[in-house]
Amino acid sequence: MINRRQVLSRASTGFGMAALAGLMQEEALASTPLVHRAKKFSPKARSVIFLYQSGGVSHVDSFDHKPMLKKFEGKPMPGAVKKTQFNNNGTVQPSHWDFKRYGQSGLEVSDLFPQIGGVADELCMVRSMTAKFSEHAQGNFFMHTGFPFLGFPSAGAWTSYGLGTESRDLPGYVVLQSGDAATPHGGVGLFSNGFLPAQHQASIVKADEAEAVVNIRPRQPQDMQRRQLDFIGAMDRRFVSTTQHDMHVEAAISNYEMAWRMQSAVPGLCDITGETEATKKLYGLDDPEPKKAAYARQCLLARRLVERGVRFIELSTLAYNTGGGNGANPWDHHGNLKEGHGKMANQIDQPIAALIKDLRSRGLLDSTLIVWAGEFGRTPFAQGANGRDHNPYGFTVWLAGGGVKGGHVYGATDDFGYTAIEKPTSVYDMWATVLHLMGVDHEQLTYRFSGRDLRLTDVHGNVLKDIIA
């Protein structure tokens, strides 16, 4: 019997062969598997676009209409008020925007998001989302990993681990940033592979920078680098033969060819000169507001990444430094919410609507699951005069495409939008559902670390069957 190592060493006489690279991707190198091999069932979606709204969007000003707020305007919030982050609670504050019904479904969306309203029939709103933390970093970690601290794999990493990537040249999990978009509070640990193999960590792609990925740009002309790689390759070939074609060394060698390919794949991804003017305009790339144009570029790249088979793509909003909403938490309007939310919504409304339309028109929306969420909502009562504090007790996230019901509403908060009272939902439920739509049972997607079989959904999570089309 020939063992696997021998098979590989024979197969790899022409090292760097794609076949080997493929094997290396899928096969276990260490005692732990590189890619999960749980049984999968037929997926509805093959990619996720996570439109993360860092800082916390006010649901009562956007997707959760609460006429009661108007009646109580200026009055103290009735009922018990839980501890808030700033303990500077004012009176009930109605929405700063009117709501309209859109589409055949008649979904209510406020005037903050007229364009997203225009695709309301694609949206599946979960109005009963809850979180356990009312602070940004913990909330961000919780939303990304199911745990409030660094060290755990992000949903993107789990997805990559569960399903691998379909792209030969790009990683399975990409976080897009553009302009001065910053990493949310908690830092890049939010995008971490945690204890999963490192190939599942996010690659941060700076959508509009010459060097979109750290160290992706060669510091020498291509022909010179090729010569260098060939020299390295020749030397390595000799070395690996003395190691009886050690698998790890082989894998490290094949990595150089992957790196070489990435060096051209990434700039190719970011080069949008081939897109039509109509497409660019649809997204708002021509918008005079630079932050909106920057976010539009992320949305367009998200579609391009989906086309290239990348599993999980996360987008980053840009801040206006208004009323508390700064780089890491752009939506965090503890003060001056009207101006702050107004600017933020203007930034993302058209690009996101365009992304949905573009995916739909290219036949990609059904296989692409869009998740729009922040780490919490905001209080129905004011913070100070004109802001809102954090509210993790009930808020709205929405999904679109990828096998969810369009024009659908799931769950509800109370009359004030303060607490989820109908079908309260957790982030575990959200990721359980996302994984389900991707064809993975969240209870089976486990990794043994530190004495436990750990999951994205910890010991929780129920698939929200009601929202699945």
Add this chain to the structure above:
Amino acid sequence: MKKLLSFSFLVSLGQLLAATPQQIEFFESKIRPILAQECYECHSTATKKKGSLLLDSRAGWQAGGESGDVIKLADPSGSLLVQTIKHEHEDLKMPKNGAKLDDKVIADFEQWIRDGAADPRDTPPSKEEIAKETSWPAILNRRKEWWSFQPISKQPANKSIDDYIDAELAKQGIPAAPPADAQTLARRTSFILTGLPPSGEKSVDELLASPAFGEKWARHFMDWVRYAESYGSEGDAVIPYAYQYRDYLIRAFNDDVPYPQMIKEAIAGDLLPHPRLKNGLNESAIGIAQLRMVLHGFSPVDSLDEMVTFTDNQIDTVTKAFQALTVSCARCHNHKFDAISQADFYALYGIFTSTHPAVIDVNAPGTGKAERAALAKLKQQIKATLITDWLKTTLKSDATEKSVASPDGLKNFDWTAQGIAKTNPGEFAITDSGLRIYPGGYFSDLVSSKDRAVLFSTRFENPGGNLWFRLAGNSGSRARYVVENYPRTGTIHKAVDLKDDKDEQLRWRALDLDFWKGDEIFLQANTAADMPAEFKDVRSWFGITDAFITADKTPPEPPKPSTAPAYQLITAWQKNTLTNAQAEALNEFVQTHKLPTKSVAGLLQQYRDLEATLPSPTRVPGVIEADAKDAVLFVRGDHKQAAEIVPRRFLDALDPTPFNTKGSGRLELAEHMADMKTNPLTARVIVNRLWHHLFGRGIVATTDNFGKLGELPTHPELLDFLAQRFIDSGGSIKAMLKLMVTSKAFQRSAQASDIAAQNDPGNKLLSHWSIRRLEAEAIRDSILTLTGKLEPELYGESVASGSTRRSIYVKVIRNALDPFLTTFDAPVPFITRGKRDVTNVPAQSLTLLNDVNVIRWSREWATSVVNDGKNRANDLRVKQMFRQAFARDATNDEVQQSLSYLAASQQASTEQARQLAAQEEKITALNRQISDILAPARTMLQNERKLPSAPINTPEPLAEWTFDKNASDTHGKLDLELVGAARIENGTLILDGKSMAKSGSLPKKLKAKTLEAWVMLDNLKQQGGGVLTVQGKDGGIFDSIVFGEKQAGHWVAGSDHFNRSELFEGPAETDAATRPVHVAVVYQPDGTITGYRDGKPYGRTYRKAPAAVFEPEASQILLGCRHGAPTGNKGLTGRIFRARLYDRALTAEELARTARIESSTLTEANILAVLSPEQRQQIEQLNTQRDQQSQRLEALRNTSPADDPTLQAWTSLAQSLINLKEFIYLQ
């Protein structure tokens, strides 16, 4: 079905008849407990009937389940029950979601079935009966039988490691590989013991004795205790003085501190009756710093939840690191698999929550004793002299002073104090200007404001209301309430910050407690440098006289003023009979200079001089014993559901006796964990960790888990043999490592025999060496070794990645972990990590190929190779490089290949340099043509507009360059020298992106300053070009007006590592390519930075403290280059019309005036307007050409270093060798 029934009937009948007492006994002892504990949860009448199967009675299993019969008497191994518990069945693996049962247990089941499956259970048990059968004591007793809880087995003393390894190999018929050659072995041993490549021939003893040994092995320990220098989460607050702990570990490993001692120090080093005192430090106490390497959330609204989380992390870390047990898994319920109860978790929780987060002083006892005695004596002298002096003058006067003190208001709480003692009225502190006389209370600066002081109350349930402190202090000392040990402050964790001048007066301060009503809190006051988070490493002091809580917000009643004539106060001071009120009244006399201190001016100075020599505390992170108490157990881990109190104690499975202590119990816990004689885990766990780091795989592969979900030892007897040897040595890590390193098993070559490859592909039996990648730190350190610049210094504050210090000194900031080290699998510090990942990801290749530091280091290595012996033959150089990189000689083939690579590289570089030069030539020519047309027109227009060369009332610069004729400073101080192709033409300095102008030394120190320039750019696409820079001469620190860095098309105040740079968020530049624009950056001494463009503020002002200080002689000015050496850094492409440097921060009004010095409103459009149509057309064409050529040049430059082709070729070879797998793999 009928058939089945009758079969079952027959079986059961036969069974009953046949059941012997022995069979029943076997069932009762071996089978029933397993069925009850592992199966009843899902398969019993009283609970669930999963898969329609009942295992709680004979009839139950006889009826079978959905999948049919589960037990076939005729075919034990074919029985479904056996298949599922053996995990042989594809879909059913039992127990569900659990670890596979022990092989022994499975064998018991097979035997039971073989023997007829005797089962006396006639009826299914009730819920109560199940509860009894699955009670914790029953489960615990069975689980305690797990191998790692058994005493260490006796092994013959005369055996060796190789006896065990070779015996196993012989048993499997696997031949051992021959020994590795000497070079390979030297490299292997050196990397493993010191983390560095070999230098010269060194014995194992020499390697163990080298300081680098500690630097290597301390890093392993840091992985075990999740070492970090910040708490993570929003704000990522720094853990004060964390690096001291890293240094402590390095010393401990180098001193071969016995391992049990290290465990004790890690848990209770501050409490040891006989601490290790060395070099003036209480080394032992530093060990507890690891307790502070927890993560902290930001501003939690549920502080108890936060405390549970970070205490859980402490428990998780110590139990994993030192016992390889996952006690943290038992926070919500008894452990699913191991002999760990939920109560165990809360026993430890009570211990760790009986301490408070703190900064502690680890100076050896008695440090500064002599100085303190002398200072005390001086104080007496000062007091005596003052009294004599004052009595002389005041006896005549009867001036009075109101006193405002209240009675001792500290009685409401029990206080614990460190570094501070209760003061009597009349004690005093020497200040910068005189002295302060204090009432009774706690005052931290009675001897010195260097001293640390921590004061806290016992814990109590917060009644709400208002907390009142009467406080004084300065420099960031704080008083606060602490909720559930949460150490940070913020909007809802409030503190009184003592920082302004007025805070130096005792006065009432209030904090609202209502938000935290019902939570457990305590009160705390600290000096600024001694806060466990948000510390400031400065001198500070505080005093407190009162603390109490009122239900409402009414301020405390003002104390009744009392008055006394001065001489009475002085006399009372003399007799030490001052009341609190009198002491304050006397102090008021002193502060208002009614009682002068002139008479003691000399003594005060003496005091200050002596005080300056008083040793400062050596601060480290730590904890302080609080009022100790047992904790309650939280039902299902829900901290809102308190259940019974659990006494503080060690683990159920090892010794559950409650601790008899008034302290937290840390000391007792430490003793239990460190007791290698009675605790079977301690020695096994550490020798296994050492083995893992030597062989790449532990005898127990799961180094952090010796429980059921961990792996079984490959060589259990060897593990016990090593553990026993380790115990016998008293826990000497060096002796154990020596034993392992000198084994044959360690010294084998990597050549696996075919049989080994076939039968033991994972090399668990160690027939040969397993090749593995170097750890992240070793990769970086060995690259630095090649450069020849690796600094040998030990210890100190942490450094940035680009530094030339060893990687163990690189900062570990949780939200910004070092990218290089992280790429090569340095762990994310959040929990014990005994075994790092070893991954292969493209980011690693991209880092070694494209990372600027790696390229810089390659260049440095190449430079040293080229400079070493001018006339040395290239092949000798190549051979040297191979020896340096791989610790072996190069083969002829390798030398030849390297030489041809060098030649080819050099040729390519030469060709590239030629192209570059030609390209530059083209652009220079174009520029000249353009300026020949434009310059006369510009001059003409300027003259026409008669702009004053200097508007009146403009501030005087320190230096100014107008480029009228040359690059001299019009003020004569800082003449510039042109570097590269920089030239002066038509009153401008012309820069081509690679050239610059630089000055000599600054004539004076610069902190506050203003940089100002009038500049025109060749294009707006350029990135990172510096206009005007002041920098340290080595380029390490600089402030600069920079274009297009951080954000394309924008102006930014550039600085080293963006230390003082933020986005101004001004508009993108639109004009500078068509006309000169005025840009200026104003630097205030407090770190406030403002940008200006055309005399108006540019974007927003921001503050990034501290401001940089540029020392004279060591600093200089650059124009056209951002910073640093002239090569390797991007320069500006464009022209500078004028530049000014001011030694102060100009105001907005001043800049509005200076902006007019040079006409910057003359646009290209203005100039074009006066040209002839032909000229205009010409300019247009030339501009187009220049833009095209510039783009081409930019592209060329991005990929070509400025070095000469020879050095470039050697750099490329050097970098290639670093990229070879042989370099990063250990054979």
